[in-house]
Amino acid sequence: MGRKINTMEEFASVSGISRPTLSKFFNDAQSVKKSTRLKIEQAIEKYDYRPNFYAMNQNRRKTKNIGLVVPNLTDPFFAGIARKLEELIVLSGYNPLLLSSHGGPELEVANLDSLRSIKPAGVLLAPLGRASNVKKLKDFSQLVPTVLFDANVDGVGEAFFGSDNHQSIGLMVDYLARTGEPPKFFEMKDPINPNAYKRRAAYISAMEKLGLEPELLQVNGDGWNFEEIGFTSGRQIFQNSTHRRATILCSNDRLAIGLMSAAYESGLKVGHGAEFDLRIAGHDDHPFSRYTCPSLTTISQDYDAIGERSVSEMLKIIDGANGITERTEKLFEGRLVMRSSA
Amino acid sequence: MGRKINTMEEFASVSGISRPTLSKFFNDAQSVKKSTRLKIEQAIEKYDYRPNFYAMNQNRRKTKNIGLVVPNLTDPFFAGIARKLEELIVLSGYNPLLLSSHGGPELEVANLDSLRSIKPAGVLLAPLGRASNVKKLKDFSQLVPTVLFDANVDGVGEAFFGSDNHQSIGLMVDYLARTGEPPKFFEMKDPINPNAYKRRAAYISAMEKLGLEPELLQVNGDGWNFEEIGFTSGRQIFQNSTHRRATILCSNDRLAIGLMSAAYESGLKVGHGAEFDLRIAGHDDHPFSRYTCPSLTTISQDYDAIGERSVSEMLKIIDGANGITERTEKLFEGRLVMRSSA
DNA sequence: CCTTTAGATTTACACGCGTAAATAAATTAT
DNA sequence: ATAATTTATTTACGCGTGTAAATCTAAAGG
Numbered sequence: 001m002g003r004k005i006n007t008m009e010e011f012a013s014v015s016g017i018s019r020p021t022l023s024k025f026f027n028d029a030q031s032v033k034k035s036t037r038l039k040i041e042q043a044i045e046k047y048d049y050r051p052n053f054y055a056m057n058q059n060r061r062k063t064k065n066i067g068l069v070v071p072n073l074t075d076p077f078f079a080g081i082a083r084k085l086e087e088l089i090v091l092s093g094y095n096p097l098l099l100s101s102h103g104g105p106e107l108e109v110a111n112l113d114s115l116r117s118i119k120p121a122g123v124l125l126a127p128l129g130r131a132s133n134v135k136k137l138k139d140f141s142q143l144v145p146t147v148l149f150d151a152n153v154d155g156v157g158e159a160f161f162g163s164d165n166h167q168s169i170g171l172m173v174d175y176l177a178r179t180g181e182p183p184k185f186f187e188m189k190d191p192i193n194p195n196a197y198k199r200r201a202a203y204i205s206a207m208e209k210l211g212l213e214p215e216l217l218q219v220n221g222d223g224w225n226f227e228e229i230g231f232t233s234g235r236q237i238f239q240n241s242t243h244r245r246a247t248i249l250c251s252n253d254r255l256a257i258g259l260m261s262a263a264y265e266s267g268l269k270v271g272h273g274a275e276f277d278l279r280i281a282g283h284d285d286h287p288f289s290r291y292t293c294p295s296l297t298t299i300s301q302d303y304d305a306i307g308e309r310s311v312s313e314m315l316k317i318i319d320g321a322n323g324i325t326e327r328t329e330k331l332f333e334g335r336l337v338m339r340s341s342a
Numbered sequence: 343m344g345r346k347i348n349t350m351e352e353f354a355s356v357s358g359i360s361r362p363t364l365s366k367f368f369n370d371a372q373s374v375k376k377s378t379r380l381k382i383e384q385a386i387e388k389y390d391y392r393p394n395f396y397a398m399n400q401n402r403r404k405t406k407n408i409g410l411v412v413p414n415l416t417d418p419f420f421a422g423i424a425r426k427l428e429e430l431i432v433l434s435g436y437n438p439l440l441l442s443s444h445g446g447p448e449l450e451v452a453n454l455d456s457l458r459s460i461k462p463a464g465v466l467l468a469p470l471g472r473a474s475n476v477k478k479l480k481d482f483s484q485l486v487p488t489v490l491f492d493a494n495v496d497g498v499g500e501a502f503f504g505s506d507n508h509q510s511i512g513l514m515v516d517y518l519a520r521t522g523e524p525p526k527f528f529e530m531k532d533p534i535n536p537n538a539y540k541r542r543a544a545y546i547s548a549m550e551k552l553g554l555e556p557e558l559l560q561v562n563g564d565g566w567n568f569e570e571i572g573f574t575s576g577r578q579i580f581q582n583s584t585h586r587r588a589t590i591l592c593s594n595d596r597l598a599i600g601l602m603s604a605a606y607e608s609g610l611k612v613g614h615g616a617e618f619d620l621r622i623a624g625h626d627d628h629p630f631s632r633y634t635c636p637s638l639t640t641i642s643q644d645y646d647a648i649g650e651r652s653v654s655e656m657l658k659i660i661d662g663a664n665g666i667t668e669r670t671e672k673l674f675e676g677r678l679v680m681r682s683s684a
Numbered sequence: 685c686c687t688t689t690a691g692a693t694t695t696a697c698a699c700g701c702g703t704a705a706a707t708a709a710a711t712t713a714t
Numbered sequence: 715a716t717a718a719t720t721t722a723t724t725t726a727c728g729c730g731t732g733t734a735a736a737t738c739t740a741a742a743g744g
Contacts, residue, residue, distance in 0.1 A: 007700060018723045023702060033711090033721060053459045055700035058396040059729050074421045074629070083416060083444060095456065098440055102425060114437065117395045227633045257633050264635035287416070291569045291599050293606035293635040349730060360693045365732060375691060375741095397730035401699050 005049045015043035026051050027060070057119070066094045066314065067115040067123035067144075069108070071151075072224055073100035075254070076287045078126065081150070081303055085124060088311040094121065103192075103224040105131045112140045119144075122314045125157065126150035129194040145317045149310045151194050152329070159313045159328045161306045165195055168299040168334030169202035169249075172281060173210070175336055176247050180272065180279060182212045186259060187251035188229060189218040196251050199283065203249065217248065230258025238266035247279040247342060253289045253298055256282030260292055260341065270294055270341050279342035283334075294340035302332040347391045357385035368393050369402070399461070408436045408656065409457040409465035409486075411450070413493075414566055415442035417596070418629045420468065423492070423645055427466060430653040436463065445534075445566040447473045454482045461486075464656045467499065468492035471536040487659045491652045493536050494671070501655045501670045503648045507537055510641040510676030511544035511591075514623060515552070517678055518589050522614065522621060524554045528601060529593035530571060531560040538593050541625065545591065559590065572600020580608035589621040589684060595631045595640055598624030602634055602683065612636055612683050621684035625676075636682035644674040 005011045008026075012019040017040055025032050025040050032040070043049070057063045066089050070078040082098055089096040097118065101108035108128055115123055122145040127137060129151045137156045140146065146157035176183040185203040187196060200216070207214040219233035230250070250256035260280055263270050268277040271294050282289060285300035309330065347353045350368075354361040359382055367374050367382050374382070386392070399405045408431050412420040424440055431438040439460065443450035450470050457465055464487040469479060471493045479498045482488065488499035518525040527545040529538060542558070549556040561575035572592065592598035602622055605612050610619040613636050624631060627642035651672065 009700080019701085020703075020724085021722055024722095027702085036722075050459055052400070052700055053461075054396045054400040055729095056702080058394070058400060058700085058731090059702040061702090073415060074418060074425060076416060076418050076421075079416045079418075079421055083442070098442075100425070100428075100440075117392055119395075227630070231633060257630070261633040261635055261637065288569065288599070288630055291573060291603040293603055295603070351730080361731085362694085362733075363692060366692095369732085378692075394730055397699095398732080400701090400730085401732040403732085 005047045008049075008051055011043070011047060011049045014047060015040060017043070026056065062121045062318065063119050064094050065118055065120045066096055067111075067118070067120045067125075068096045068098045069101060069111050069115070069123065069125045070098075071101050071108070071126055071128045072103050073098075074102070075224070077253075077284055078150075080287060081126070081307065084303060084307045085311060088307055089124075092311060092315055101128055103128070103131075105133050109133050109136045112136065116140065116143065121318045122146065124149060124310055124314060127153050127156070129153070129192055131192050145314065145320070147310050147314045147317070149306055153194070155327075157327070158317055158325070159310075161310045161313070161330050161332070163195070163301045163306070164331035164333050165198040166202040166205070167331075168283065168301070169199050170206040170209075171334065171336050172249060172283070172299055173203060173206035175338070176249060176279070176281060176342060177207075177210055177212060180342075181245065181247040182207065182210070183247040183249035183279075183281065184215040184217050185251070186217045186219070186230075186248045186255060188222070188255075189220055190222065191251065192222070192224070193252075199251050226252065226254035227258035227261070230255040231262045232258075234259040234262025235265065238262060238268060245277060248281070250280065250282045253282035253284045253286035253296060256280055256296055256298070256341075257286070257288065257292055260296070264293070272297075272340070272342050281342040285337055289337075290339070292341070297339045297342040298337050299334040300337050301334050305332045347389045350391075350393055353385070353389060353391045356389060357382065359385070368398065404463045404660065405461050406436050407460055407462045408438055409453075409460070409462045409467075410438045410440045411443060411453050411457070411465065411467045412440075413443050413450070413468055413470045414445050415440075416444070417566070419595075419626055420492075422629060423468070423649065426645060426649045427653060430649055431466075434653060434657055443470055445470070445473075447475050451475050451478045454478065458482065458485065463660045464488065466491060466652055466656060469495050469498070471495070471534055473534050487656065487662070489652050489656045489659070491648055495536070497669075499669070500659055500667070501652075503652045503655070503672050503674070504537070505643045505648070506673035506675050507540040508544040508547070509673075510625065510643075511541050512548040512551075513676065513678050514591060514625070514641055515545060515548035517680075518591060518621070518623060518684060519549075519552055519554060522684075523587065523589040524549065524552070525589040525591035525621075525623065526557040526559050527593070528559045528561070528572075528590045528597060530564070530568075530597075531562055532564065533593065534564070534566070535594075541593050568594065568596035569600040569603070572597035573604045574600075576601040576604025577607065580604055580610060587619060590623070592622065592624045595624035595626045595628035595638060598622055598638055598640070598683075599628070599630065599634055602638070606635070614639075614682070614684055623684040627679055631679075632681070634683070639681045639684040640679050641676040642679050643676050647674045 008019050008022055012022055068085055070082050073079055086096045099111040124147050126149050141157045148157040148160040150162055152160045204214045221229035260270055263278055270278045270280050272279055282296050282298040285298050289296035289298050350361050350364050354364055410427055412424050415421055428438045441453040466489050468491050483499045490499040490502040492504055494502045546556045563571035602612055605620055612620045612622050614621055624638050624640040627640050631638035631640050
């Protein structure tokens, strides 16, 4: 086995491959002939060599790092997406760098800042939305290729992929109206997420299309602790008996989870059918929505599609002989998940 | 404002500070005199300079990076801990690098591998536990300072900080036995998490201490989808009516969440008091356990203490003039959180 | 005031790899 | 087989910083 190989120079001499060729290989394994590739791979196996990460990236025109910024990793929804994206990035031969903004715009900016110093090939960003420091985001996206997902911010990044809230909320309203009381819409008065505004608008338009009167249940509260907000304001709402026998569509599953908890405490039975007091539905198909009591009827976002499209677009931009292209935007349709709560 | 400053050399000439001094400053701001520190900080502000990350780390004996590896970021419990630790690491002047093993031992090894190439000052590792490739972990921990948290693996790392399962489960068993039917213990037959074994043993010993007969409800299933396992095996259990009017202590909250969902579907009312069919308790104070229906009685681990201690021990090791010290282990006590389910 | 000393500067080299240009070797096409 | 083409090698320099040693400067102490 011999001594430990520490530099590419040493590795070149023991493997019998010249250093520049090795350098090419480590930048892109496909760029060398198959026979030499195999020889190199065997030598790597044998000597357990890997190039110095820092020296390697110092003079590269483009690193192989892709930043991945989500608004809040504590939210299992984003954790799931992040996982999916990480997987796709690794499969493409890049290495992901996961950062969470923990709900704070300062941290979002700080994350982009620390990413800048890492000179990433590109960044996949799910922005905080309304809370975001738009100017800083825009500045950043001019310096490094940026693709937005989940939430859109006008003029930031070269592409956006997200869910078609209009379609999905329309679908849900339609379903709820066909199967019982038409839904009221439960949301925060000043939501942080731009999707929330789209969903509100989609709800109103869907109701009007059906000739029904929209009714918004707007509650106070800020921050990202949606369950708590749903719970506390739900308790207040349910003291008022006018909302019994109602159908409530929540702007997202986390609000719905809090609301269901409040309904339970208020002695209201949630579910669809004659023997229940209340129907509650959500949006996002949160990992836990399957296990609420009762299980939550919701909308599943097509995050496989969003993830794949985001990453493939990113790679296209990185390889980019494209020059100045239009900012692409695409919305993917959601799927109705009928469970017990509505 | 002038042109953009790109190198430390340029920054040295415009700031009037010599390059070696700047280098010292960027390595440790406290290592230069206060007056020069202020001058440098003003210049940084003015010229928006920051050193090249890669060039900077290439020749440093120790980088300022600390790896942070958790078994599964999709689990909000670990997401929360990771967040806490990230915060502490940043506060200490280091930058965290968060990696998730997504429940897989291969990925755990891969994570450590990619950390190795980054030459971190240290690594905080919550190992998968039984599934872990112990040899690789041990090899790794010999190369880079490693502190374990959450789950212990014999002989790996220079310290371990976790929860005192014996104490916490004892506390819970005591509480449950005093207030109703003595608890049965619900768990996976072959759990992946080493804590699960400790909790099982703790349950048995706590029951025996009270002169009660331990009863284990061991269910099949593997992987990390605890809610699903709790749910499907819960359904089977509740078809059998012998478990009605029982008290069930779950090995962790996620199993409990699944189990409560199964109880709900089976028409069993969970809660403490005469009018309820079943009591269910968990362990961990999972972020969602507050919002289950009914809210879940559980044990809250002292993760503030665990986090702070893990990071401070890490820093001590990094600064380390310590030489060969004993492997430190410390368990922190859990707190009983009495809610509605038991 | 001089001495001591912590801290800054000057100088110079090292780090491990990227990359370019010229050349040589291997492969493929004719 | 020879020419054309692709791929690898040789050589050499550059990247932006860390760091060591010697020297100089300024603050602190008496």
